[in-house]
Amino acid sequence: MILVGLNLRPALSSLAPLLPRIEGEGVLSVLVLSSLTTLPVLCLGLFAPFAPWLAQRLGMERSLALALIVLSAGLALRGFSHAPLLFTGTIMAGAAIGILGTLLPALVKRELADKADLMTGVYTMALCLGGALGAGLSIPLANLLGSWSFSLMAWASLSLTALLAWWLIMPQPLPEIQPKASNKRIRSLLKQPLAWQVMLLMGSQSSLAYIVFGWLPTLLVRQGYSESEAGWLMGLSILTQLSSAIAAPWIARMSKDQRPALMLVLVLIGLGLWMLLLGSPALRWPGSIVLGLGQGGSFSLALTLIVLRSGNSKIAGELSALAQGGGYALAAMGPLVVGFMLDANLSIQAIAQLLFAILAFAAAMALLAGRKRCLESNAQGEFITVNQRT
Template identity: 60%
Template sequence: MVLVGLNLRPALSSLAPLLTRIQQETGLSALSIGALTTLPVLCLGLFAPLAPWLSRRIGPERTLSAALLLLGGGLLVRSLAATQALFLGTLMVGAAIGVAGTLLPALVKRELPRSADLMTGVYTMALCLGGALGAGLSIPLANWLGSWQASLASWSALAALALAMWIILMPSRQTPAQLPGAAGSMRDLLSQPLAWQVMLFMGSQSSLAYIVFGWLPTLLIERGYSEAQAGWMMGASVMVQLISALSAPWLARLGRDQRPALLIVLGLIASGFWLLLQGPLALRWLGIVLLGLGQGGGFSLALTLIVLRTGNSRLAGKLSGLAQGGGYTIAAMGPLGIGVMLQFEVGLGMVTVALLLITLTAALFACLAGRNLRLEIDDAGQLVTR
């Protein structure tokens, strides 16, 4: 699971540092580049609901194998010379990550029910490490291998390794039996305000994360940093996420609900954005650290909420599909919005205001989703919130 998690971010974070080169070689407009950064996030949302459906038919283990195979293929396709291949490969990558990322919380809940929240922190740490490697190594790989296409294609080797290890070591359990009746169906889930609150928090905090993956290097270059500096700063920020990704679930356990932990990490995100885009240049590394701590903790807690807000692995899978499917669809508007703002040459000041407003929105939903509540099936077989 950790090795799979390591693959779910390089495909996204490795693209951002190369956007300037891609734009120069392909002639794509800023709006088209914005669409390119939005496409994988949108696919995360559109394809995430397929994960529970596929899991019921071929099992979660085989579904995850198929997602890794699609991921590796997408990475190779988008490295081809044609612009159409760049978009097609990016679509394949987004679909694969959407399915694989949705399956992981349910698998963790099934395999390690008593320590699911802490295990969520462990594989989230792997996600962050993968994101950091993708951001930090993209430019060096492009220079070493001779092109941005080869740099993008090289990450397919990591996907192939994860697929091989997953096939060898994956659990051999059968798919759990379905609960009686229609309780816990997606329709039932949509009738529960708690499910919507978790989804909207996932969407708003993920919007910030994918703005970073898609546009932070570009924004830092706009601030005056070189291409290489911007890539390494983004990589450093994502690397810092390792600390809070692992520690945030532990922090969440200290109280009866997760609202204090959620508000702390969102405060760190807001401070980091302001320091990087508006603060003194001398404080840029403080901004990198704060942003990394906030985003690592925010994403880890968002996934932890899926586990903590459900009473069994089936509900966790359903909520994961809803929260990540709907959440990532919402999150896709973030990178697209920043792309539109840059297309119209809006200054960094307005971009910063937009980022802070998204953070405030995430804080509002955090106050609702972070309460000590849980979705369960009652004695009558009905889905309830307790």
């Protein structure tokens, strides 16, 4: 699980530090680059709902292995500067990450139900480490290998390593035969406000994360920082996420009500964004750390809520598909809008206002999704929302 988590972010974070260099070479326009930051996030949302279907036919372990194969191939193709191959590789990588990220919460709920929240924090910490490596090493790799294309392609080696280890170590159970999710059951899930609240929280906080992954270095370069420093600022922010990713679920498990923990991490995100984008240049390094603490905790808690708001592993898989499918589709709009704003030469202040508006919406959803509620199934197989026992 940790090895898989390590590969869920380099495909997203490794491109952003290279965007100013790619734009400067005139290889791709700003609008095309904007679509490259949006496309993988959109694929996360489009392909996440297919994860339960795939797991029913191949089993969860084999589905994860197949997704790692697709991820490796996508990362290799993404290294070609030829636009069709670049876009094809980006779509493949986004689709694979959508499958991997959706299956992991269900696997955690199945294998480690009693410690599901803490295990979610552990693999989220690995996920953050992968994101930090992608952000921090992209420019050094490009300088070492002599090309931004080779820098992007190099990340396929990490996913191939994870695939080899996963295939050698993973168990080989037969697929669990489960009844196919009926349209009635899907409609029943969509009627539950709690499911929507978890999904919208996942989408809004993920939108901020992918705006940072996609555009923070570009925003910092436009403020006068070098591309190398901008990449390291983002890398430090993502690296800092490791500590809060593991700590936030531990703090949240002290109560069935996760609202205080959610509010804390969202306030940290807002403070970090203000320090980086609107504050004094002297605040850039502390701001990077504060932003990382907030975003690591918010993402870890959002994933943890999928587990905590689910009565069993089957429900966790279904809620994960909805929350991550719909949430990432919503999150994809954030990097796209910021790309349009940059192309229109709007000010950093205008972009910051958009980020704070998204943050306020995330806080509203957190106050609802963080309450002591849980999704269960009744005798008719329909979803119901019940109060959790303290």
